[in-house]
Amino acid sequence: MNAISVGKIAYDITIPVSSFPEENSKILLNERMEYSGGSACNVAFLLKKWNCETFFSGVIGYDDYGTSIKKELENENVYTNYLETNYDKHTTTNIIIVNKSSTTRTILAVEPEINHIKKNEYQEKYDLIYSDGYEYSSTMILYNQNPGAISLLGASINNGSDEKEIMALAKSAKYITFSIDFAEKQTKLKADFNNPQTLLNIYKELKNKFPNANIIVTLKNMGAMYQYNNEVKVMPTISVKEVDRTGSGDIFDGALLYALGKKYDIEKAIRVANIAAGLSTTKYGVKDSIPLLSEVINYYEERFGPLEPQNNVSAPINNDVANQNP
Numbered sequence: 001m002n003a004i005s006v007g008k009i010a011y012d013i014t015i016p017v018s019s020f021p022e023e024n025s026k027i028l029l030n031e032r033m034e035y036s037g038g039s040a041c042n043v044a045f046l047l048k049k050w051n052c053e054t055f056f057s058g059v060i061g062y063d064d065y066g067t068s069i070k071k072e073l074e075n076e077n078v079y080t081n082y083l084e085t086n087y088d089k090h091t092t093t094n095i096i097i098v099n100k101s102s103t104t105r106t107i108l109a110v111e112p113e114i115n116h117i118k119k120n121e122y123q124e125k126y127d128l129i130y131s132d133g134y135e136y137s138s139t140m141i142l143y144n145q146n147p148g149a150i151s152l153l154g155a156s157i158n159n160g161s162d163e164k165e166i167m168a169l170a171k172s173a174k175y176i177t178f179s180i181d182f183a184e185k186q187t188k189l190k191a192d193f194n195n196p197q198t199l200l201n202i203y204k205e206l207k208n209k210f211p212n213a214n215i216i217v218t219l220k221n222m223g224a225m226y227q228y229n230n231e232v233k234v235m236p237t238i239s240v241k242e243v244d245r246t247g248s249g250d251i252f253d254g255a256l257l258y259a260l261g262k263k264y265d266i267e268k269a270i271r272v273a274n275i276a277a278g279l280s281t282t283k284y285g286v287k288d289s290i291p292l293l294s295e296v297i298n299y300y301e302e303r304f305g306p307l308e309p310q311n312n313v314s315a316p317i318n319n320d321v322a323n324q325n326p
Contacts, residue, residue, distance in 0.1 A: 001261045002124060003047045004082075005254075006057040006117075006139055007040025007132030007154075008161070010092040010109070011065035014246065014285045020099050020106070033285040036069040037094055039132040039154050039250045042286050046254030046276075048078050050293045052128065052261075057082035057138055059115045061091035082122065089115050098244045098284060105246055128261045130154070130253065131173075133166035143172050150174060152257045156249070157182045167209075175214045175260065177253055178206060183217050193222055196234075203232050214266060216256070218249055224274060228267045235270055238278035238299075247286030252277035255296065268307065275299050 014033040021027055036045075040058060048054040056078050060066030062085055069091065073080050092115075095108040116134075120141045129151040131139040143151055153173035155166050167186065170176050180191055180202075187205040192198045199217075203225055206215050217225040223236040255276035259269035275296050283289035300307050 001052045001127040001258075003044075003052040003128035003130070003257070003261075004055040004057060004122070004124075004126045004142065005040040005044035005047065005130040006082075006135050006142065007038060007130075008092065008134040009036065009038040009041045009056075009058040009060060009069060010094050011035075011069060012037030012094045012096055012246075012286065014096040014098060014244070016098045016100050016244070016284055018100055020097065033288070034068075035285055035287040036072045037247070037286060038092070039156070039253070040130060040134075041069075041073070042247050042250035042290075043130045043132075043154075043254035043257070044073070044078050045076060045287050046251055046290050047128065047130075047258060048076055049290055050255075050258050052258065053079075055079040055082060055124065055126075057117060057122075057135070059084045059086050059117055061085070061089045061115070062087040063090050065091040065093060082117075082119075084117055084119065086115050096246055098246065100243065103242050103244060103281075105244065107246075125149075128152075128257050130257055131169065132156070133161040133169055136162070136165040136169060139169055140172065150257065150260050152177065152253060152260070154250070154253045155179065155182050157185060170210050170213065173213055175216070175256070176210065177216045177218055177249075177256065179249065180217055180219050191219075193219070199225055199234065200232055203227070216270060218252060221245070224252070224270055226266060226270055228265075233267075235267075235274055238275055240278050240282050242281040244284045244289070245281050246284075247289065248277040248280050250286065251280045251290055254290075264307070271304065272296060272300060272307070 012035050044054050044056040060069050093110040097106045117138045120138050126146050126149050129142050129149045132154045151173045152175045153169050154177050156179040183202050187202050189202050223234050225234045252273045256273035259272040279291040280289040
């Protein structure tokens with residue numbers, strides 16, 4: 001499969017600590033992980049690791065971090081034909097502090113001014129398109145040039161994307177993953193995980209806004225909400241010993257897009273994505289935590305039976321979900 005991932009890129013420095021630092025203190029540490037990051041970049045790494053011909057489109061700054069990002073993408077055989085360098089700006093840097101005792105994380109994002117792609121001249125045809133919503137113009141061009149592609153939009157509030165542009169892109173994407181935080185903000189409804197009706201109300205509102213898209217709402221460590229066979233369901237996460245959830249949502253998106261490209265139905269695709277995301281939380285960082293495709297398949301088949309492709313990649317769409325229960 002030919003894939004392209006477009007969006008914001010960053011340089012991630014992950015620092016595990018035994019407890020969150022107190023103000024005006026000094027802590028001596030003996031480990032840190034440094035990788036290219038950002039949702040679109042993480043998705044690109046997964047798709048390539050899972051044997052897709054993968055292109056990345058985004059912008060790096062003119063600095064050591066940008067040079068490192070380009071080198072890392074090329075070392076992983078991700079095509080950088082559409083990776084631009086802005087010689088007037090620095091690369092976004094994320095300092096990620098992971099509390100080992102609670103597995104929570106705090107992200108300090110050091111960002112330059114808005115830094116968007118200037119050239120939008122894509123030569124290849126793509127089977128799979130991922131966008132994090134940050135590059136509106138590039139994403140729309142890719143959608144228009146590849147009407148038969150499976151397109152997945154990651155709708156989140158964490159990467160600095162313009163929310164209006166994300167919602168505009170959502171009208172054209174075939175699949176959308178909404179983080180629950182972003183879904184709450186857009187629907188002006190509050191999720192209560194102890195009250196399934198509140199989740200259903202959020203899903204119904206999103207479905208009213210985007211009736212032609214297949215919508216998945218990620219529920220943090222509670223799983224994912226989706227529609228299948230005219231039912232709205234919640235698929236729980238897998239049970240693992242978590243150490244770091246950084247990037248697990250990106251890995252979910254990448255695995256979901258891959259599975260849809262393999263013509264798995266939406267329920268199987270979400271289960272594959274759940275497994276990949278869950279396994280990723282057992283390691284620190286993002287890039288090194290992406291599981292092998294064989295690991296995910298083995299986990300799936302040991303518990304759920306053969307993972308066979310289906311003839312139809314699209315879930316049934318039902319605009320009336322008012323009386324359904326997650």
